[in-house]
Amino acid sequence: xxxxxxxxxxxxxxxxxxxxxxxxxxxxxxxxxxxxxxxxxxxxxxxxxxxxxxxxxxxxxxxxxxxxxxxxxxxxxxxxxxxxxxxxxxxxxxxxxxxxxxxxxxxxxxxxxxxxxxxxxxxxxxxxxxxxxxxxxxxxxxxxxxxxxxxxxxxxxxxxxxxxxxxxxxxxxxxxxxxxxxxxxxxxxxxxxx
Amino acid sequence: xxxxxxxxxxxxxxxxxxxxxxxxxxxxxxxxxxxxxxxxxxxxxxxxxxxxxxxxxxxxxxxxxxxxxxxxxxxxxxxxxxxxxxxxxxxxxxxxxxxxxxxxxxxxxxxxxxxxxxxxxxxxxxxxxxxxxxxxxxxxxxxxxxxxxxxxxxxxxxxxxxxxxxxxxxxxxxxxxxxxxxxxxxxxxxxxxx
Numbered sequence: 001x002x003x004x005x006x007x008x009x010x011x012x013x014x015x016x017x018x019x020x021x022x023x024x025x026x027x028x029x030x031x032x033x034x035x036x037x038x039x040x041x042x043x044x045x046x047x048x049x050x051x052x053x054x055x056x057x058x059x060x061x062x063x064x065x066x067x068x069x070x071x072x073x074x075x076x077x078x079x080x081x082x083x084x085x086x087x088x089x090x091x092x093x094x095x096x097x098x099x100x101x102x103x104x105x106x107x108x109x110x111x112x113x114x115x116x117x118x119x120x121x122x123x124x125x126x127x128x129x130x131x132x133x134x135x136x137x138x139x140x141x142x143x144x145x146x147x148x149x150x151x152x153x154x155x156x157x158x159x160x161x162x163x164x165x166x167x168x169x170x171x172x173x174x175x176x177x178x179x180x181x182x183x184x185x186x187x188x189x190x191x192x193x194x
Numbered sequence: 195x196x197x198x199x200x201x202x203x204x205x206x207x208x209x210x211x212x213x214x215x216x217x218x219x220x221x222x223x224x225x226x227x228x229x230x231x232x233x234x235x236x237x238x239x240x241x242x243x244x245x246x247x248x249x250x251x252x253x254x255x256x257x258x259x260x261x262x263x264x265x266x267x268x269x270x271x272x273x274x275x276x277x278x279x280x281x282x283x284x285x286x287x288x289x290x291x292x293x294x295x296x297x298x299x300x301x302x303x304x305x306x307x308x309x310x311x312x313x314x315x316x317x318x319x320x321x322x323x324x325x326x327x328x329x330x331x332x333x334x335x336x337x338x339x340x341x342x343x344x345x346x347x348x349x350x351x352x353x354x355x356x357x358x359x360x361x362x363x364x365x366x367x368x369x370x371x372x373x374x375x376x377x378x379x380x381x382x383x384x385x386x387x388x
Contacts, residue, residue: 055265055282056272063265064258071249071257074286078250085287088249092268093279095304110289129318 001181006031007049013100015139019169022176023073023183024049029062030069034175036138036166039127042081042109044179045135046070053101055092070105076183083109087124097129099136138166195375200225201243207296209333213363216370217267217377218243223256224263228369230332230360233321236275236303238373239329240264247295249286264299270377277303281318291323293330332360 006018007028022044023032032046046069048062058066074086087108091098106128115124127133200212201222216238217226226240240263242256252260268280281302285292300322309318321327 055280056269058265060258060262060265063261064254067257067261068254071252071254075250085285085290085292086249087290088284088286090282091279092282093304095306095308096279096281096302098279108290110287112289114289124323 012047013102019173020176022179025065025069027065029065032073034172036142039124039133040108040114042077044107045104046107047102047104051102055103070107074107076186077109080182081109083111085110099134141166206241207294213367214370216373219259219263221259223259226267228366230336233318233327234302234308236271238301239298240301241296241298245296249297264301270380271303274376275303277305279304293328335360
């Protein structure tokens, strides 16, 4: 497939995330990106293209597009990650656990018993709000690693902050391309049946 | 204020909730109801009027209205509950913790340190998905108490399932009427300034 045509200067908060983006909504108001440290396979983020911290700062049209994009990508996530349910959550503001000041909807595919080894299904949110789900910190680490690479500076090695290792950019890019292809497949199937 | 004009046979899953409803969206596709067992003051639910279990079963228009209703009521919740943030969450399916088979968006006003005495801010989701946040069980209890009242049957006394007592219908009705008035006030103020 040809590269995804992204809006100019698309960022997630202060972070460059082009290689992680797997979807742009038809209206180009919302995008989906794969996660640096997914809490479960297929844990992705859906964001408005316009970077604002709070839901209240979105227009009605942007809000509508954001959550319809959640719905649109979920049907493909459900198929490819064999999900029976989803947790859909927004930390709307710092005191709700938000770590990147750019609205993002967590979409986490769920299966029966998928979190049993970590204390049961209800712990997923705990993880999301805790250290291991700290989206901002994970992105900061990635940025530091990138800058070190650019500067040829290898003195500082990012220490892992939990058992889950941040994934490589190559790995995320592969997942993003794969998801994009699967969404395109579903879109064509839907067209054929309409 | 005159009583809220509700859509005929409005229910939340199998439950009659008329006295808890504080808001109907202008398009009459979504409604807000106060919670039987709020995890924090102002914890409310926003639902589509059409009773379906999953987000994927809503139309694009219903989805847009649902989340724009979340945004609309949040601005009043922010003011009257002195909230600085919100947790916004949907348990989309049984394996994501859904206990009532009718789409509902949890909206939980947050303040700095509001959950410190319960183990910290990140435990709110844990509570939501655990026994104390079991919306379905709480509504079943309320229904049983109602039926006992109708039948004059007092043999069965509902045992509390946690420290948080389910609130009385009178208490919820009062909160619903108060919230409705405050939302109306904000609506008129916005009109005056436009």
